[in-house]
Amino acid sequence: MMIDFVPDETLYPFESRWFDSSAGRVHYVDEGFGPPILFCHGSPTWSFLYRHIVAGLRDRYRCIAVDNLGFGLSERPESFDYRIAEHSTVLGELIDHLQLDGFVVMGHDWGGPIGLSAATERAGRVRGIVLGNTVFWPIEPLANRAFSAIMSSGPMQRRILGQNLLVERFLLGELGGTLTEAEADHYRQVQPTERSRRGLAVMPREIRAARPLLDRLARDVPALLGHKPALAVWGMRDIVFRPGTCIPRIRAAFADLDVVELPRAGHFVQEYAPDEIVSAIARRFP
Template sequence: MKIEFTPDPALYPFESRWFDSSAGRVHYIDEGTGPPMLFFHGNPTWSFLYRRIVIGLRDRFRCVAVDYLGFGLSDRPPGFGYTIEEHSHVVGELVDHLRLENLVTVGQDWGGPISMAVDVARADRIRGVVLGNTWFWPTDALRMKTFSRVMSTRRMQRAILEKNFFVERLVPNGTARHLSPREMDHYRLVQPSPEARRGIAEMPRQIRAAAPLLQRLAREVPALLGSKPALLVWGMKDFAFPPRLNLPRMQAAFPDHVLIELPRAKHYIQEDAPDRIADTIVARFG
């Protein structure tokens, strides 16, 4: 399934690029020159989420932002399972295709586990990591387990697929600032039908279903990436990843880290504090 949506160049002033992965056609942007930086989004977002951060960094870095299969402008291929393991494999193919070396990866929400899975397989090519409001270990938090179970019920799956629940409810609730109607359309219109939303519907299930991958990452990330310089940027008003429950383990995994607290930001930190995030990335890795 191909998505017929043209982003507004005033909001998304980038050239669309395409990569034919082993599973389907992937959309990405590749902006600027300099040390490469790869941006990983979460649910139910796409590379549009990073637009203002990329604008702020592309004069210093080569900024690559990808849409996973089932998200944004990427295809919805028949037979694709939309598991975290599959997403990691496809993005890894893109990294290898682009021959990215000395790479800094940036991940938020599901972009954390996916970026970490890509990174541990290529640890010698990773320069550093940026993580915000995310995790990469099997969750023992009751709120996340409950969220996964509730969102996996038939009723909520129907709400996600038929009423675009994640975009219509969770995106506004997860941002401190009010998104404009045109900005909301960029999240809404790339998911135009129930068939287009199957990737979104699968991710809540993956909180529990991806436990084997998350168990492996819990071991391998500290072992293979723990010595890398890290930047942790955290929205302190996030309902999904409250700092007291997630930051201590993240800090322990990356001893060489800098922590930046975003006091007013909620879950979608890229919408709430893009300039601050871009500035701290420059300070840490520029």
């Protein structure tokens, strides 16, 4: 299943590109020239989340932003199970297809584990890491695990599929007046039907089910990537990945880390503070 939605070129002024992965057709943008940066989104977003950052960096970097299968403009394969490990496998195929070398990977939300899992398997080709409100270790807080259990229940799964709950309540509910109505519609209209939202419905379960992958990343990220230059850009008002818990864990994993605190930003940092993130990346990876 493909999505018919066509982004407004004034909001998403990029050429769509496609990659036929082993699991389905992946949409991505590949803008600009220079050192490559790979942008990885989480749930319930897509590459649209990075539009301001890509536009701000493509004059000096090659900016690649991918839509995970089941998200954005990518295919919704019936046979794909939409788990984090499988998303990472597909991302790795794209990295190899594009022959990326000396690349920076940025991950947000589930894009952190997806991007880092692919990066640890290609550590010799990674230049650096950017993390924005994400984790790469098992998610233990009771509130997060309770959210996982509740959102995985039958009634809430029906609301995710039938009412687009994750987009309407958790994304647009947080961003409020930060987005124009047209921008909000770009998040809504790429998930237009129950069938198209199957990938969204899996994500809450992965908070608990992805533990084997997160256990591996907790070991492999410091061991294989911990010596790489790293940057954390953190929304300090995030109640999902709280800075007081997450930033010290990231500091412990990376020997060469810069932290940029974004005091007015919540979870979706790219919407709150794109200019600050552009500047931070340009400073860290000149």
